[in-house]
Amino acid sequence: MAAGQGRSAHRGRRSAPDQREQIIEAAYSCVSRYGMAKTTVEDAAREAGVSRATVYRYFPGGREELLAAAISWEQMRFFARLYDEVHDAGSLEELMERGITFAHRAIKGHEVLQRVLETEPGLLLPKLTVDQGRMVALVGSFLTHYLERHGVVGDIDAGFASEFLARMVLSYISSPGRYDLEDPVQVADLVRAELLAGILRAVAT
Amino acid sequence: MTYCIIVISGSLALLRGDEHGEPGRAADSGTGETVAAVEALTPAMASTSLESPRPTARLRIIDAMLACLARQGLGKTTLDDVARQARCSRATLYRIFPGGKDSVLEAAVDTEVARSLSALAVVMGQASDLESLLVMGMAEASRLFGNNEVLRRLLELEPEVLLPRLTFREMDRILMTASSFLAPFLARWLAPVEAERIAEWATRIVVSYLLCPSEAVDLADEDQALRLVRSFVMPAVAIMQQSSYPAGSDRVKTPSQTDPSQTDPSQTDPSQTDPSQTDFVQPAET
Numbered sequence: 001m002a003a004g005q006g007r008s009a010h011r012g013r014r015s016a017p018d019q020r021e022q023i024i025e026a027a028y029s030c031v032s033r034y035g036m037a038k039t040t041v042e043d044a045a046r047e048a049g050v051s052r053a054t055v056y057r058y059f060p061g062g063r064e065e066l067l068a069a070a071i072s073w074e075q076m077r078f079f080a081r082l083y084d085e086v087h088d089a090g091s092l093e094e095l096m097e098r099g100i101t102f103a104h105r106a107i108k109g110h111e112v113l114q115r116v117l118e119t120e121p122g123l124l125l126p127k128l129t130v131d132q133g134r135m136v137a138l139v140g141s142f143l144t145h146y147l148e149r150h151g152v153v154g155d156i157d158a159g160f161a162s163e164f165l166a167r168m169v170l171s172y173i174s175s176p177g178r179y180d181l182e183d184p185v186q187v188a189d190l191v192r193a194e195l196l197a198g199i200l201r202a203v204a205t
Numbered sequence: 206m207t208y209c210i211i212v213i214s215g216s217l218a219l220l221r222g223d224e225h226g227e228p229g230r231a232a233d234s235g236t237g238e239t240v241a242a243v244e245a246l247t248p249a250m251a252s253t254s255l256e257s258p259r260p261t262a263r264l265r266i267i268d269a270m271l272a273c274l275a276r277q278g279l280g281k282t283t284l285d286d287v288a289r290q291a292r293c294s295r296a297t298l299y300r301i302f303p304g305g306k307d308s309v310l311e312a313a314v315d316t317e318v319a320r321s322l323s324a325l326a327v328v329m330g331q332a333s334d335l336e337s338l339l340v341m342g343m344a345e346a347s348r349l350f351g352n353n354e355v356l357r358r359l360l361e362l363e364p365e366v367l368l369p370r371l372t373f374r375e376m377d378r379i380l381m382t383a384s385s386f387l388a389p390f391l392a393r394w395l396a397p398v399e400a401e402r403i404a405e406w407a408t409r410i411v412v413s414y415l416l417c418p419s420e421a422v423d424l425a426d427e428d429q430a431l432r433l434v435r436s437f438v439m440p441a442v443a444i445m446q447q448s449s450y451p452a453g454s455d456r457v458k459t460p461s462q463t464d465p466s467q468t469d470p471s472q473t474d475p476s477q478t479d480p481s482q483t484d485f486v487q488p489a490e491t
Contacts, residue, residue, distance in 0.1 A: 117373055122365030125372055129364065132417040156436055163421060164437055167413040175376035177405050178384075194406050197444045198437035 020058045023048045027070040032112040036067060036123040071127050074113075078106060079138060092152050092199070096169070096191040097184070103173040104181040132170075139166035147199070154202030161199050168195055263301050263312075266291045270313040275354040278362035279310070321349050322386060329387075335394040335442065339407060339434045340427055342387070346411045347425040371416065383408040399445045403438070410438075 026048035030039040041063050045055045059065040085102040089095035107113065116124045143162035147153050153161070172179065172190065179186050192200075269291035273282040284306055288298045302308045328345040332338035350356060359367045369375060387404035388397070395403060410433070414424045424430045 121369035121372075125368035126364040128372070129368055129416060136417060136419075160421060160436070163419060164433065167417075168409065171409045171413055174373050175380065175409075177377055177380040177409070178402065193441040193444045197441035198439075201440040202436070 023055055024069050024073045027066050036120050068127055093191055096195055097187050136166045152203050156202040267313045267316050270309045271355055275358045279366055329390045340430045343411050343424055344427045344430040350415050380405050380408055
């Protein structure tokens with residue numbers, strides 16, 4: 001946020017971070033209506049009620065940069081909801097079970113994501129893949145923090161364990177494979193074996 | 206089209222990169238074993254290769270397609286490019302592949318997958334215990350995938366072609382395909398249910414570190430693969446094998462004691478055929 005004088009000088013106008021987010025949100029809403037291929041800078045500007053020049057001021061890369069920002073924005077909203085869902089879990093097992101169940105449902109029930117995956121996967125997936133390292137780092141750093149705070153590290157390096165765990169969580173929630181993640185018994189099974197067996201054993205020893 | 210699925214399963218691929226620029230040599234040196242591998246691993250493909258009047262020309266075209274993919278990607282590769290690279294005419298190409306580009310591509314992908322899987326199988330066949338099987342298999346698969354020129358170039362040039370086949374529901378299909386190939390190797394030491402489960406998991410691990418390389422872990426390095434397997438995979442195997450473990454309904458609880466030579470009946474040595482079976486059959490025939 002700018003200093004107080006900035007706010008008074010621009011009464012009625014949004015501050016920069018707000019306006020940037022407003023444009024991103026507008027772009028996302030265009031994608032949800034028209035798809036990625038058909039969303040233009042013009043659409044997003046109109047939706048946000050700003051000029052094209054304003055959009056380009058925040059996103060000099062134009063359409064591509066704006067779309068990438070919209071995808072990252074929605075990902076961040078997803079991880080924020082995931083955090084709300086799991087942050088007060090009483091144990092690592094519970095954290096994983098709640099997180100996986102929630103994330104799997106959120107992905108399956110995400111209409112915009114599912115429609116884009118269906119109709120224009122070639123546009124979305126390269127962007128998601130570029131973001132994948134960031135997602136692993138994001139989930140991983142949350143887990144490192146959790147593992148250290150709850151003393152569940154044992155003789156395994158916390159960074160090593162949480163990176164692995166983050167990768168596996170991201171893999172299972174997007175492609176459950178043999179598991180039905182709607183079934184609490186199977187989720188518990190997955191969490192205690194594939195996800196946490198090594199980490200919990202390291203604590204026990 | 207099936208080709209894309211397979212490009213990925215083909216991530217397991219061992220590529221004879223050195224042969225791609227020299228199709229003639231590739232055909233000469235690899236025909237027999239490659240065709241055998243293809244027939245063993247991809248039944249649909251086997252019939253095609255048997256129908257082909259000249260398997261050598263066929264393989265030359267396939268290798269030419271792979272070389273073109275590695276050089277210029279899928280979109281820019283034309284049948285003329287493939288024919289030129291294979292040093293054959295368009296007419297010959299169409300005679301062998303009446304379906305044109307799509308069918309050459311499909312055959313190329315199938316062949317690549319068969320080569321990769323057979324290379325992986327050779328390595329995994331040398332394992333002396335479960336841990337070494339996992340370590341050798343994951344490290345070798347990481348090297349095969351990571352060094353696969355075709356895969357690398359396609360990811361670089363045309364991620365929009367490849368990635369949709371590597372993620373979400375498409376990834377589920379690859380996981381199924383890969384785990385049914387890998388599970389029999391694991392079944393030397395695990396019950397069938399655990400074998401499939403671990404096979405799928407190992408595939409995920411390799412794919413995750415390949416598509417999104419880690420700064421900290423390089424699975425192509427056997428020591429690092431060993432550290433990961435010991436830290437995370439073996440403890441889970443132990444848990445899966447505990448009979449008290451509250452697992453899925455029809456889980457098989459006891460580890461398999463199956464002799465590896467019996468896991469595939471077709472590999473049974475004919476000289477050891479039980480004579481009583483012959484005795485049993487003969488009276489029925491006479």
